[in-house]
Each structure stands twice: as C-alpha cells, then as structure tokens.
Amino acid sequence: xxxxxxxxxxxxxxxxxxxxxxxxxxxxxxxxxxxxxxxxxxxxxxxxxxxxxxxxxxxxxxxxxxxxxxxxxxxxxxxxxxxxxxxxxxxxxxxxxxxxxxxxxxxxxxxxxxxxxxxxxxxxxxxxxxxxxxxxxxxxxxxxxxxxxxxxxxxxxxxxxxxxxxxxxxxxxxxxxxxxxxxxxxxxxxxxxxxxxxxxx
Numbered sequence: 001x002x003x004x005x006x007x008x009x010x011x012x013x014x015x016x017x018x019x020x021x022x023x024x025x026x027x028x029x030x031x032x033x034x035x036x037x038x039x040x041x042x043x044x045x046x047x048x049x050x051x052x053x054x055x056x057x058x059x060x061x062x063x064x065x066x067x068x069x070x071x072x073x074x075x076x077x078x079x080x081x082x083x084x085x086x087x088x089x090x091x092x093x094x095x096x097x098x099x100x101x102x103x104x105x106x107x108x109x110x111x112x113x114x115x116x117x118x119x120x121x122x123x124x125x126x127x128x129x130x131x132x133x134x135x136x137x138x139x140x141x142x143x144x145x146x147x148x149x150x151x152x153x154x155x156x157x158x159x160x161x162x163x164x165x166x167x168x169x170x171x172x173x174x175x176x177x178x179x180x181x182x183x184x185x186x187x188x189x190x191x192x193x194x195x196x197x198x199x200x201x
Contacts, residue, residue: 010035012052013070014061017178019131024052024059029075036076044069045160045175067129067178074169081163083156085141088164090172091124096136100124100185119143127174128181135174137164149188157182 008025010032015021026032044050045063052059081088097103125137144152156162162174183200 009073009075011070011072013068013072014066015068015070015129015131015133016061017065017067017130019133022059022061024054032073036071039071041079041161041163041173042159044173045177063175064177066175067131067133068135068172068174070166070170070172072166072168072170076170078165078171079163082159083141083152084144085139085156086120087138087140088162089138090164090166091136091138092167093134093136096124096126096138099138102185117143124185126183126185127179129174130178130180135164135172150190150192153184153188 008027009029010026012024012026013021014024026035045066047063049060050063050066050069052061091099119142121141121143123139125139127135127137129135139156141152143149157176157179160176162176164172164174166172
C-alpha cells in the first residue's frame with residue numbers, strides 16, 4: 001500500500017455523501033501533473049464513474065455519491081473563478097466564524113448596507129452538503145448593481161461544481177448536486193420576491 005509517512009506530491013481526498021473520507025496519494029510529480037492536465041472540472045461529476053488506478057488496486061466512485069474532491073498540491077494553480085469573482089478560498093469553521101463576525105453581533109454586517117458598484121467586497125458562504133458536513137468559503141470580487149447581486153450568487157451555485165483554493169495549497173472541487181443549503185454573510189441587499197422574512201440564529 002502507499003506509504004503516507006512520506007510527503008506525497010499530490011493527495012486526493014474524496015469526501016462522500018455518507019460522511020466518509022477516502023485518501024489517495026501520488027508521489028510522482030509527472031504522474032500527478034498528467035491528472036491535472038486531463039482534469040475537466042465542469043465534466044467531472046457528469047461522468048458515469050471516477051476511476052483511480054493504484055499500484056495494488058483500482059477504485060471507482062459514483063459521482064452522485066461524491067460531495068467534494070480535494071486536490072492537495074502546493075504547485076496546483078487554481079482555475080479562474082465563476083461569476084466574475086476574483087478569489088474563493090476555503091476556511092476552517094473557527095476562521096469563518098471569526099472573519100464573518102458570527103460570534104459578535106456588533107460586527108455582523110447587515111444585509112441592506114449601501115455599496116458602491118465597482119468597489120471590492122468580501123463575503124462568507126456556508127455550504128451544507130448532503131453528508132451534513134459544511135464547507136466554509138470566503139469570496140472576493142467587485143460590487144455589482146443591487147439587482148445583479150443575487151443573480152451572481154445564483155450563477156455561482158447553479159452549475160455542476162464549484163471550486164475554491166485550499167489553505168494548504170491546491171483546489172477543492174464541490175459537487176453542487178449534493179448541496180442542500182447555503183447561507184451567505186452578508187446577504188445581498190435585494191432579496192427574491194418569494195423569500196420569507198425570517199432571521200437565522
């Protein structure tokens with residue numbers, strides 16, 4: 001079996017919809033880069049299966065049961081972000097709560113704050129997957145017109161996948177088919193007409 005005591009060039013973490021996590025490793029840089037070269041993020045979760053062929057075994061995952069795949073590699077350059085965003089990075093839950101101000105109501109920014117289109121903004125996104133595990137993201141971009149802000153959020157979460165930079169280096173790829181809830185702080189100032197007016201605690 002792979003010796004995980006030695007730092008591998010690439011670690012693949014499969015987070016499954018039942019909460020299980022499976023780890024795979026590739027020590028060879030050239031072999032790892034071939035994985036990156038053939039990777040098509042937009043098509044990955046549309047495949048009938050995701051195959052991994054190791055020295056001693058072969059493993060197949062059904063994409064419908066994969067919530068997230070982490071490609072942990074210091075040399076992996078992140079792809080461009082959707083919806084005109086400049087950065088999406090994954091945070092730990094303590095970092096998320098601290099930076100979003102969730103533990104200090106005086107710091108928590110209200111949804112209706114006036115913003116100037118073109119200015120930079122930072123927002124925080126809590127994604128709950130079917131496994132009941134959460135993925136916490138910090139997103140950065142430029143402020144749009146009020147009517148376009150919720151549309152940007154819809155665009156961000158309407159595809160088959162969403163990717164984010166990993167703090168240890170590399171990219172996390174989320175299967176949005178397994179997303180059951182999202183909460184954004186602060187929320188866009190313009191809410192959908194069918195939204196219920198109720199506060200989250």
